[in-house]
Amino acid sequence: MIDLVATVLAGRGAVVLDGGLATELERRGADLRDPLWSARVLLDDPDLVREVHRSYFEAGAGVAISSSYQASFEGFEARGLDRDRTARLLRRSVELAAEAREDWMQQHGDTGGPPLLVAASIGPYGAVLANGAEYTGDYGKTADELLRWHLPRMEVLAAAGADLLAIETIPSVVEAEALASALASFPEVPAWISFSCRDGGHICDGTPFGHAIEVAAAPPNVVAVGLNCTAPIHVGPLVEIAASTTDKPVVAYPNRGAFWDPLRRTWMDPPRQDAAPSLRPAEWFAAGARLIGGCCGTGPDDISAIATALRA
Numbered sequence: 001m002i003d004l005v006a007t008v009l010a011g012r013g014a015v016v017l018d019g020g021l022a023t024e025l026e027r028r029g030a031d032l033r034d035p036l037w038s039a040r041v042l043l044d045d046p047d048l049v050r051e052v053h054r055s056y057f058e059a060g061a062g063v064a065i066s067s068s069y070q071a072s073f074e075g076f077e078a079r080g081l082d083r084d085r086t087a088r089l090l091r092r093s094v095e096l097a098a099e100a101r102e103d104w105m106q107q108h109g110d111t112g113g114p115p116l117l118v119a120a121s122i123g124p125y126g127a128v129l130a131n132g133a134e135y136t137g138d139y140g141k142t143a144d145e146l147l148r149w150h151l152p153r154m155e156v157l158a159a160a161g162a163d164l165l166a167i168e169t170i171p172s173v174v175e176a177e178a179l180a181s182a183l184a185s186f187p188e189v190p191a192w193i194s195f196s197c198r199d200g201g202h203i204c205d206g207t208p209f210g211h212a213i214e215v216a217a218a219p220p221n222v223v224a225v226g227l228n229c230t231a232p233i234h235v236g237p238l239v240e241i242a243a244s245t246t247d248k249p250v251v252a253y254p255n256r257g258a259f260w261d262p263l264r265r266t267w268m269d270p271p272r273q274d275a276a277p278s279l280r281p282a283e284w285f286a287a288g289a290r291l292i293g294g295c296c297g298t299g300p301d302d303i304s305a306i307a308t309a310l311r312a
Helices: 004-012 021-027 039-044 046-059 073-077 083-108 125-129 143-158 173-183 209-217 232-245 281-287 300-311
Strands: 063-065 117-122 164-170 191-195 222-228 250-253 259-261 266-268 289-292
Touching (some): 004 289, 039 083, 073 083, 209 222, 209 232, 222 289, 232 250
Parallel strands (some): 117 164, 164 191, 250 289
Antiparallel strands (some): 259 266
């Protein structure tokens, strides 16, 4: 299983990831004004989650990332769900992505290319706080506390049948250390770790990106490292840093360049002209990125454009 991503990369040169799940859910009518965010749709309309995954496969994505980013035992407990029901919902998030893949394959048949993958999303502790802390890392937890918090959810998702774990939007090197330790409990499960970054050289807590990459790349079952939900203008320099720090494949899936306002609970346009969104997948590939997609604000049209650019 650990070699699966390497096999896919060898067959494609670059792997196209999907785009913003919540963005497309909202575009299709889902109300995400909720602390559970996209995880709410697991409860309200799981068929819609499957449809969105399918739309990204249709757009050319080779990886679907599950709707478990903001799903947690604590979040669902606040809705009156016990731990068994929450565990079933976490597993269901992976099943929905796998069902979308199966639907696509039944329609299109064996294309002769590398397999389509399902990645189980593991978001940061800050996402569960629902206050924007995944873009600061300021939640006052030690590595041991974060390890104890992440392990139960990771245990369920690691056994849910996904091809790998997408540990994403990590804002803090302390949390990266905790997650690297947690992965030691699942040595046969491949994972990528990607950081949210505040500029072209630092993750959101101010740690130099190169050091964060060293921490993330250390576990043997980490198969890729990089960044996500970061302004596109910063992607090129960050990819270059990652590619010069580790031999592992670099993952890059930025947002559209907006900024999250936790008080208004919405994405705001960037305040600086130089932060205007611009997706340049061919440039990122040239800089060293090998798993490329989009995050918040991107949709199937963006992923189709990325897939086309990477085939050129």
